[in-house]
Amino acid sequence: MRISVSDWTRSGSxxxxLNAGAVAICIIMVLGLLALIAVRGLGHFWPADVLSATYDQNGQRSVLVGELVESEFVPAAQLRDSGVDVPAGLEHMKRDLFKVGNRDVTGTDFVWALDDHVTERSYPVTMFVAERHEWGNLYGYLQAIKQDGELVAQHDGVAPGPEYDALWQDFQRRIVRAKELHDQIEDIQKGVIGSINYELERLRLKQRALELKNSTDVQAFAEIEDRRSELDAQYEVLQVELLELSNALNRDSFVAVVADGRTVEVQLSKVVRAFLPNSMHLGDKILHYMAKIWEFIADDPREANTEGGIFPAIYGTVMMVLLMSVMVTPFGVIAAVYLREYARQGFTTRVLRIAVNNLAGVPSIVYGVFGLGFFVYFLGGNIDDLFFPEAKPSPTFGTGGLMWASLTLALLTVPVVIVATEEGLSRIPRAVREGSLALGATKAETLWKVVLPMASPAIMTGVILAIARAAGEVAPLMLVGVVKLAPSLPLDMNYPYLHLDQKFMHLGFHIYDVGFQSPNVEAARPLVYATALLLVVVIALLNFSAIAIRNHLREKYKALEM
Incomplete structure (x- = not known):
């Protein structure tokens, strides 16, 4: 039996x-995008081999040392216009981007080199890479170690052997010692001294408040001075301890020869880690790779956010999303319950629903402007006038902070919760409500014990979809509290522990800042991919969690729907 094209079309096949193909194409595109981001981002942490070669450019020979980052083909005409001698007949030439490091010596981290002009390539096993707190990587040959300015170990740095191995092991031991001292200093500065400074500021504000009230309570002023004296004494002790640790930290240094033959001396206190990439086995490289991934997740950023980790951004994002979810859930659910269960269905209710749906389409930057004007300037300014006059003219809540950012995103996402909750309430059979009322339950009891539990899958789906959207928003946060680098986390051990007035870092803004505001574009690009991948993973996990919670609740209350 033959089926005509018109019959086949009418059948819907x-x-x-077409829909199946569109879905398949979308899935392939999403997976391809994630693969691209993963390769570009996570590949940055792999310890690449370091090349040593001779580079001949316009008759000038120089030594090129660095990691090959990427290659591309450039039109020969473009190279000729820039003054490069290109052989006749060539239409394109391959050029390579090398990460050469040694920015404090050469002034740049990356250089482009024509592949045909790079000759005498080699991968010396004694070529080492030192990651530093400042000035990026250092590439060179280790020649000597100094302690208090005195030479304690020396080698030519080029020829491998037992003597070089002993020098390298001593070098690694001193790096570990310096890192431990650096961590101790950081713990004292950020932990103990940070707490002392925080309490001193609270005492200053307390004294200022008494002065504004024209208080004559001599005992209160005396208690403040006594406590300030105690804190000053503790601070002096810690300063002495910090001085001793700093002197011990600056004890060691090393001497290295870099690509152009210059000798440089660097304090070991500036080194994060050092390794020999050309002599590392696969297992060593995997361990190094995992350590770098962990550093990226767990450490603070450095070098204008182009090195180190993004832990403060992860922490700030999670804190903001948690606060936002706590704020948006009751408002969204209460509004949906009123519109569906209590409001008289008529023109006014239809207008309200249209307004809610339209709110979901308002650009996020508009919410940011509203949050800045209403929350920060109006509410925050009045809160400062009423409750924090002693801190003025410095604003407390009259500036962007964690609370205002959370409230702004709660307003942005509340339409999602309202719509999802209303849809869940509308699917509950009327007979369930009537049966509960017939058994003697009040309307409030019916709502609390029957209707809302049955609507909880829809409620949870709306809440977590709102969380997923809020986690990726950037534009409004730029106006109401997010910053490039926050010196401390919004949750710590200082009273009141959760600092709602404090500015914070955010993964979305971190991507924008590193990608578009960084002075070192080439160094920042891999971190943009890595941070974007992390943000995508977080949002995907939130969506998968929404599906799992929804399915669990749906199975739990399925019997009530039958």
Whole structure:
């Protein structure tokens, strides 16, 4: 039996296949995008081999040392216009981007080199890489170690052997010692001294408040001075301890020869880690790779956010999303319950629903402007006038902070919760409500013990979809509290522990800042991919969690729907 094209079209089969193909293409594109981001981002942490070669450019020979980052083909005409001698007949030439490091010596981290002009390539096993707190990587040959300015170990740095191995092991031991001292200093500065400074500021504000009230309570002033004296004494002790640790930290230094033959001396206190990439086995490289991944997740950023980790951004994002979810859930659910269960269904209710749906389409930057004007300037300014006059003219809540950012995103996402909750309430059979009322339950009891539990899958789906959207928003946060680098986390051990007035870092803004505001574009690009991948993973996990919670609740209350 032959089926005509018109019958086949009317059967709907073409549209089924068309939809299936569209879904398959979308899945392939999403997976391809994630793969691209993963390769570009996570590949940055792999310890690449370091090349040593001779580079001949316009008759000038120089030594090129660095990691090959990427290659591309450039039109020969473009190279000729820039003054490069290109052989006749060539249409394109390959050029390579090398990460050469030694920015404090050469002034740049990356250089482009024509592949045909790079000759005498080699991968010396004694070529080492030192990651530093400042000035990026250092590439060179280790020649000597100094302690208090005195030479304690020396080698030519080029020829491998037992003597070089002993020098390298001593070098690694001193790096570990310096890192431990650096961590101790950081713990004292950020932990103990940070707490002392925080309490001193609270005492200053307390004294200022008494002065504004024209208080004559001599005992209160005396208690403040006594406590300030105690804190000053503790601070002096810690300063002495910090001085001793700093002197011990600056004890060691090393001497290295870099690509152009210059000798440099660097304090070991500036080194994060050092390794020999050309002599590392696969297992060593995997361990190094995992350590770098962990550093990226767990450490603070450095070098204008182009090195180190993004832990403060992860922490700030999670804190903001948690606060936002706590704020948006009751408002969204209460509004949906009123519109569906209590409001008289008529023109006014239809207008309210249209307004809610339209709110979901308002650009996020508009919410940011509203949050800045209403929350920060109006509410925050009045809160400062009423409750924090002693801190003025410095604003407390009259500036962007964690609370205002959370409230702004709660307003942005509340339409999602309202719509999802209303849809869940509308699917509950009327007979369930009537049965509960017939058994003697009040309307409030019916709502609390029957209707809302049955609507909880929809409620949870709306809440977590709102969380997923809020986690990726950037534009409004730029106006109401997010910053490039926050010196401390919004949750710590200082009273009141959760600092709602404090500015914070955010993964989305971190991507924007590193990608578009960084002075070192080439160094920042891999971190943009890595941070974007992390943000995508977080949002995907939130969506998968929404599906799992929804399915669990749906199975739990399925019997009530039957």
């Amino acid at each position: 073409p549209w089924v296949w």
